[in-house]
Amino acid sequence: GAGVSQSPSNKVTEKGKDVELRCDPISGHTALYWYRQSLGQGLEFLIYFQGNSAPDKSGLPSDRFSAERTGGSVSTLTIQRTQQEDSAVYLCASSLAARVRETQYFGPGTRLLVL
Amino acid sequence: GNSVTQMEGPVTLSEEAFLTINCTYTATGYPSLFWYVQYPGEGLQLLLKATKADDKGSNKGFEATYRKETTSFHLEKGSVQVSDSAVYFCALSQVEGVRFGAGTRLTVKP
Numbered sequence: 001g002a003g004v005s006q007s008p009s010n011k012v013t014e015k016g017k018d019v020e021l022r023c024d025p026i027s028g029h030t031a032l033y034w035y036r037q038s039l040g041q042g043l044e045f046l047i048y049f050q051g052n053s054a055p056d057k058s059g060l061p062s063d064r065f066s067a068e069r070t071g072g073s074v075s076t077l078t079i080q081r082t083q084q085e086d087s088a089v090y091l092c093a094s095s096l097a098a099r100v101r102e103t104q105y106f107g108p109g110t111r112l113l114v115l
Numbered sequence: 116g117n118s119v120t121q122m123e124g125p126v127t128l129s130e131e132a133f134l135t136i137n138c139t140y141t142a143t144g145y146p147s148l149f150w151y152v153q154y155p156g157e158g159l160q161l162l163l164k165a166t167k168a169d170d171k172g173s174n175k176g177f178e179a180t181y182r183k184e185t186t187s188f189h190l191e192k193g194s195v196q197v198s199d200s201a202v203y204f205c206a207l208s209q210v211e212g213v214r215f216g217a218g219t220r221l222t223v224k225p
Contacts, residue, residue: 106158
């Protein structure tokens with residue numbers, strides 16, 4: 001079946017612009033996660049959603065980052081007033097539920113470059 | 116909080132050599148443990164997992180055993196191939212997501 005998909009695959013933007021990154025989780029998965037992979041920082045957790053519950057935003061690096069999930073499915077990660085340090089690969093993952101033993105399946109990522 | 120520490124790379128091996136990438140963890144409770152692999156230019160893929168103590172995960176010739184007494188989940192392969200060249204991430208599960216190690220880059224030369 002279809003895996004996690006993300007769009008765009010690559011995004012180049014100018015410093016100060018807003019960007020939106022999209023994630024389509026695996027059908028039937030209620031938990032959705034965003035991570036960031038950058039040089040020097042490795043893979044870091046940003047935010048997760050479980051169904052329609054309020055998201056856990058504890059990993060968001062600043063208030064310029066926000067995410068929403070519509071209808072318990074598709075999610076959008078928005079970065080406002082982008083900075084060069086936001087350049088990274090943004091990964092989305094989904095799992096059946098937000099439980100300790102669940103396996104997360106990752107999308108291919110969106111490579112963001114802020115000039 | 117939970118954390119994962121894995122062997123720093125890069126690791127360079129000749130084809131058919133034995134591979135070990137060390138991974139230790141700190142966690143409350145009993146998380147599941149994973150190895151993810153990222154091939155050049157590709158996304159993260161689940162390589163193997165173990166959900167409880169003494170479980171052995173295996174896939175594509177790779178193995179790792181969940182050792183609660185040493186809080187370890189070392190990745191091993193008896194004979195590596197050039198196609199195994201990738202970055203390997205040890206990880207543990209939490210309700211709020213997966214916590215990853217820093218990653219180990221493996222290069223296998225013919």
